[in-house]
Amino acid sequence: MADIFLNFPAFCLGSQQRTVADAAADGDLLSTADALTAAGFNQHCHCDAHETAYDLAKGALDDMLTSYPETRQRLPDIDVILYVTCLPLNGNHGNVDEFAVSRDVKHLMDFPASRLQADFDMDRAFVMGLNQQACTGMLGSIRVAAALLRSEPDLQQALCITADRFPPGAVYEQAYNLISDGGAACIVSTTPGGYRLLGAHHITNGAMATASDEETAGFYFNYSHRLITELCANAGITPAEVNWIVPQNTNRKAWRILASVLRFDFERILMPTIGSVGHCISGDNIINLKTVAGADQIKVGDTLLMPMAGFGLNWSCLLLEKVAD
Known part of the structure; x- marks a missing residue:
């Protein structure tokens, strides 16, 4: 492949x-x-x-x-x-x-x-x-x-x-x-550079398409945990073995809880634009990826997860490896 x-x-x-x-x-x-x-x-x-x-x-x-x-x-x-x-x-x-x-x-x-x-x-x-x-x-x-x-x-x-x-x-x-x-x-x-795509995963629960904000928040942790652990399992690793998570800009308190459940250090979750940008709909992962690349935080050989949740209800995540500066 x-x-x-x-x-x-x-x-x-x-x-x-x-x-x-x-x-x-x-x-x-x-x-x-x-x-x-x-x-x-x-x-x-x-x-x-x-x-x-x-x-x-x-x-x-x-x-x-x-x-x-x-x-x-x-x-x-x-x-x-x-x-x-x-x-x-x-x-x-x-x-x-x-x-x-x-x-x-x-x-x-x-x-x-x-x-x-x-x-x-x-x-x-x-x-x-x-x-x-x-x-x-x-x-x-x-x-x-x-x-x-x-x-x-x-x-x-x-x-x-x-x-x-x-x-x-x-x-x-x-x-x-x-x-x-x-x-x-x-x-x-197909041209080498940037980040190699190691895997992708997506979950949809259409029965929750019209969920309230409270219901959406309630489902967030269970499905995000399932999404990330299933993607990592498909790649033969655990979430803790990934170097970084570059997520959507969502409530920091929610990410502290999810990091604990995933047994992932909160300090390795990179969302530097949450304060200045907020949640930019579908663009957060790319915005944060460009920002951390500019700060040289991710090194060649590092792996990273890019998870996102959305209405519908949908959860999606990519697993990447940095291959070049």
């Missing part, structure tokens, strides 16, 4: 920053500011009135091109674009008001993935849009990309990208987590 590598993590956040206290004062939270601050959240980023989810996708790709100049030569050779949205409405760049006037559904099918292909001259790439995985969508796209590259030898590299913004008037809190609008991207390829 061909080795698959994840490389060039990049991201873009909504242009407006706001403290937890300000978000609470604006009536955009469900919990108190003190409760969210105690959980590790300090501020979040949200879009202004004119900023779209597609702007966030373009911003993430611009960040990739700026952070890794070599990707300027790689983008024209991308074979497939896997474009992920958590909220289905972000999978359409068209004007819903124009549909209401014309009743023409083409206004509901202005797909951002096609725009991205054209705007960044990825002419040889075909596009696939993915959703209904909530916050696990980015990890799901990486798994789909790996399967495509392994099953179709003519395909060499895939762009995985996610972008979501909450609609105007939305509460910026879900399941006791402070939310940010944002996008994230990476390249998955």
